[in-house]
Amino acid sequence: MKARNTVLTVLAASAALAAAPPAQVGFVYVSPVGDAGWTYQHDLGRKEMERALGGQVTTKFIENVPEGADAERVIRQLVTGGAKIVFTTSFGYMNPTEKVSRAFPDRFFFHATGYKTGKNFGIYNARFYEGRYLCGVIAGKMTKSNVAGYVAAFPIPEVMQGINAFTQGMRSVNPKAEVRVIWVNSWFDPGKEREAALTLISQGADMVTHHTDSTAVVQAAEEKHKENKNVYAFSYHSDMAKYGPTAQLTGTTHHWGEFYTRTVKEVLAGTWKGTNVWGGFKEGMIKLAPLNKAVPEDVKKLVLAKEKEIASGKLHPFAGPVVSQDGKERVAKGKHMTDAELGAMDYYVQGVASTLPKK
Template identity: 45%
Template sequence: MTILRRTLLAGAAAVTALGMATAAGAQDDKTKVGFVFVGPVGDGGWTYEHNQGRLAVEEEFGDQVETVFVENVAEGPDSERVMTQMALNGADLIFTTSFGYMDPTINVAKKFPDVKFEHATGYKTAENVSTYSARFYEGRAIQGLIAGSMTESNIIGYIGSFPIPEVIRGINSAYIQAKKVNPDVQFKIVWVYTWFDPAKEADAAKVLIEQGADVVLQHTDSTAPQAAAQTAGGVYTFGQASDMYEYAPEPRISSIIDNWAPYYIERTKAVMDGTWESVSRWDGIAEGMVGIGEITSAVPDDVKAAALEMKDKIASGEMHPFTGPLKKQDGSDWLAEGETADDGTLAGMNFYVEGIEGEIPQ
């Protein structure tokens, strides 16, 4: 081999190595964002909307980011394993999107202090752990007004996932507003102890319908209750977390829509530019994190107008869904005339308001 050939080969090797290093460097420059999902991205509800937020991050930042996700992750030890693997694989930011991921998130965050974690609907924070949630109870208040106006049997069914403050808040909020427009209304609640299980959710809806409910609300993630109501006929429902518009104009007559995209974009950008700090965010209709899906033609015009007026008043701060006079289920005083509930009480709510029958499971 001639000296010239050796020189050319060495030069080519150097260029190749430089190219590989540049490519690796470009890959390393990407911000890697992980998402841990409790259900499938095609659930049509909660996880679907979180995944829409993930896709919005990709669209916003393009090749500056890489997103990864794992779906159907059970709350508990398995979620800790998934988070750990994401961190080991180079994630800079990890969103953990269910209440039951709270302690696993804190545990993994301690092991990876340079990784930022964002936990949805929880209350435990750390230097590298933020929390975020939406004021779903604001949307529940609007659903309660519509439900109380639409029921003919005066029985409203409610499918509860787990008896945690977030779900109890929603039941109370809906009941308060339903009772205001219909003093004869009753709530029947079925707990399914799952976020996503179409079979259990459908069975719960059928049980409530058999008990006389002609309006069914849900705090679970699948469209199964909508399908069950459609089959039964004469029953109204509301989309949960996502619009579920495929069941409009009825049985689904409106919905609560979770819009996570702006928050996910904001927090990813904070990691990218080095300004991320631990925060606790709780946004609602005013900030756009809670949306109200189209109120369909099945709802009378006067009821629709009242619901939209409530939405505007909540957004402006003129109205708070929890405004006294209100008593607790046991008859004890809670809020005086004109008094509104503070965030601390709402965040830890573990009681029903007066008029709701049954006990909260322990």
């Protein structure tokens, strides 16, 4: 009789869950969804989660939301509109998200790339620097000018990690290589991104990449490549090969769907205990885009071998010795940078030829 009652209880609980109205999940995006880039990858993750959870959820997103006060308004709007869970997907949304999370303790909030947390407020990020390191290895092997160009958004630790990891990877196979950086002070400004890429190419860079949201850098490299300048690019966030079929060598791509699905399931089941996720190749949150046929076979083998080493923990992109641009040793030989040190990165490593903007 006890077993029968247990079965009936489970069936009743399942029926109640099935009868419950779908939970609304909101997403706040810093740029347009488009068909490539940072926001596009998050939106792919949203769709994957929605498919996986079927009728348990409905989703809503608001795109092109400026960071700051306007973000707080949008987050509140989603919550008062019925959202039980809200994902905010840009660094500048951290403080507004935290503020709204305190005002609505019965809702759940998750912020990408930040560091603040709360009882109903989790954070998540991907180890972008792992992919950057491998792109740097390819650049170091294939450059003819020994100069790479990097179009960057804002000098925050996440972006600094990418610049420095790319440089570390490049110089691990080519000690003569240098990286030049131009800051555009925007996550999404195709005009500025394109201008910066062309400037870097005019300064001798035959390898370019970006930590910005549009396809402009890859497109600029494609145009120059067709002019027989042999300029190559590494995309970021997503595979942008259709915008640079000959110029794009590969790219660091981000994958959020499994995280979104798992997190929403935990909230709905009442089992969520807090989220502080930072996943890389090992967790499938970072992958390389398909390698261009222009990448030599020996370089492909080298990069794939290093990818496995990073995933297994054998190789760390910031294994010592790590020396900053000013000659200071940041990580000693035999050690590697801790997550806390990565999260506080505010300097260039040796090999970056540009000057860091003053705070």
